[in-house]
Amino acid sequence: MAVDRLVDEYKITHPKSQELHDRAARIFAADGATARIRILNPYRPYITHAKGSKKWDIDGNEYIDYVMGHGAMLLGHSHPAIVKALQEQAAKGTHYGDNHELEVAWAELIQSMVPSAERVEFFACGQEANLFAIKLARIFTQRSKILRFVENFHGWADELVPTPISPSVVADAVKIIPYDLDRVEEELATKEYAILMTEGGGAHMSGQIPLDFEFVRTLPGLAHKYGTVWFLDEVVTGFRDAPGGFQSIVGVKSDLTSLGKIVAGGIGAGALVGRADIMGLLSPETPANRRMIHTGTWNANPLASATGIAALKLCQDGKPQRKANEMAASLRKEGNQLFKEKGVDGWLYGRSITHVYLGPFDCQPTDDTVPPTKDISKITGMGGAKTRLSHHLLHRGISTMAARHLILSCMHTIKDVNKTVDALADSLDAMIEEGSIKSRS
Ligand SMILES: Cc1ncc(COP(=O)(O)O)c(C=O)c1O
Numbered sequence: 068m069a070v071d072r073l074v075d076e077y078k079i080t081h082p083k084s085q086e087l088h089d090r091a092a093r094i095f096a097a098d099g100a101t102a103r104i105r106i107l108n109p110y111r112p113y114i115t116h117a118k119g120s121k122k123w124d125i126d127g128n129e130y131i132d133y134v135m136g137h138g139a140m141l142l143g144h145s146h147p148a149i150v151k152a153l154q155e156q157a158a159k160g161t162h163y164g165d166n167h168e169l170e171v172a173w174a175e176l177i178q179s180m181v182p183s184a185e186r187v188e189f190f191a192c193g194q195e196a197n198l199f200a201i202k203l204a205r206i207f208t209q210r211s212k213i214l215r216f217v218e219n220f221h222g223w224a225d226e227l228v229p230t231p232i233s234p235s236v237v238a239d240a241v242k243i244i245p246y247d248l249d250r251v252e253e254e255l256a257t258k259e260y261a262i263l264m265t266e267g268g269g270a271h272m273s274g275q276i277p278l279d280f281e282f283v284r285t286l287p288g289l290a291h292k293y294g295t296v297w298f299l300d301e302v303v304t305g306f307r308d309a310p311g312g313f314q315s316i317v318g319v320k321s322d323l324t325s326l327g328k329i330v331a332g333g334i335g336a337g338a339l340v341g342r343a344d345i346m347g348l349l350s351p352e353t354p355a356n357r358r359m360i361h362t363g364t365w366n367a368n369p370l371a372s373a374t375g376i377a378a379l380k381l382c383q384d385g386k387p388q389r390k391a392n393e394m395a396a397s398l399r400k401e402g403n404q405l406f407k408e409k410g411v412d413g414w415l416y417g418r419s420i421t422h423v424y425l426g427p428f429d430c431q432p433t434d435d436t437v438p439p440t441k442d443i444s445k446i447t448g449m450g451g452a453k454t455r456l457s458h459h460l461l462h463r464g465i466s467t468m469a470a471r472h473l474i475l476s477c478m479h480t481i482k483d484v485n486k487t488v489d490a491l492a493d494s495l496d497a498m499i500e501e502g503s504i505k506s507r508s
Pocket residue numbers: 137192193194195197220221222266267272300302303327328336337
């Protein structure tokens with residue numbers, strides 16, 4: 068087998084992680100990992116603790132963290148206000164199996180921040196909220212079909228995943244189309260669709276394939292024209308793009324919106340918010356044949372409620388979001404300069420979540436919120452080179468989501484950004500030398 072210097076060196080500095088990986092591989096079927104994004108050859112590090120923008124592994128290696136709890140940790144790791152809320156609530160009970168004041172205060176905070184939130188409903192995670200939205204829309208419209216956009220991700224269920232693994236199960240129910248208003252209208256005009264689903268910001272983590280704001284502004288009107296519920300998935304963008312989410316920066320109101328990640332400040336939870344007439348189907352006064360029933364052991368559990376309140380209070384004035392955006396803008400500027408200097412076709416773009424583009428440019432973007440092409444296969448392509456880049460970065464103390472996304476928090480600093488750019492420079496040099504990426508210079 069060919070010698071892989073990176074893998075060999077990585078194994079030397081991560082021996083205890085290797086031991087844990089060997090144990091994990093005997094239990095967790097996905098090569099020892101508990102989520103797809105945690106799979107890496109030979110293995111990702113095993114983390115022992117995290118604080119602010121950093122995390123540390125069992126071998127004592129330090130990382131600047133750009134995974135940030137899959138986007139949940141806008142406030143950074145172990146924020147004192149979240150730790151306090153968690154500790155105090157743990158001592159008072161973690162599950163009452165009954166109503167409590169915190170759930171009311173949490174929902175009121177969400178309502179005060181998200182203008183479309185006439186009603187609020189809590190869940191164990193974001194995907195659950197999305198499935199609930201589909202069911203509500205079906206009952207409300209008395210239709211069954213789901214219209215979705217290409218590559219848009221809403222969870223792992225067949226109704227929600229970009230490419231269903233069991234297509235036959237959902238083929239009659241789900242239609243996936245490109246970002247094309249004519250196609251949207253053509254489908255909606257059949258009047259078969261209960262719901263039009265849209266990922267906040269665009270496909271993958273707030274818009275790796277970004278949505279044009281004018282396009283988004285047209286969607287609610289079109290959906291309503293044909294009696295379809297317009298749903299916006301703000302599991303990632305909610306509270307991150309702005310206190311009022313992606314919809315507030317675009318200037319639209321969705322009929323139903325899902326929230327997750329930041330909504331509970333780092334504890335697992337989700338929420339669905341939206342129009343009172345649609346969510347009113349939950350009322351016991353709704354006739355039984357149209358009534359929506361909501362069960363769920365973890366709905367509005369006291370721990371998530373306590374940390375959710377603590378997190379949203381901190382996000383209300385938009386300061387954490389501005390800080391994360393500022394640091395991300397510096398990272399994009401320095402990183403893009405570096406790609407140019409190294410002669411590598413690469414581009415960083417996005418908002419507080421920064422996406423990595425590798426490959427040929429179709430145009431020189433005038434701003435760094437968009438990729439240098441509209442070709443989806445190019446945007447999502449170069450997976451092998453991105454994985455290799457992510458490993459080189461990890462080996463140099465930078466933890467990313469497979470070098471596809473770098474997720475920033477308000478705890479990231481200019482020092483972190485500078486260190487990251489240095490690590491990117493070293494990684495690109497190593498990749499050029501080993502031949503896993505090309506340089507034009
Ligand atoms: C846009 C979007 N929607 C829904 C989900 C699913 O949320 P959860 O993992 O909390 O179920 C995710 C997860 O990353 C997501 O990115």
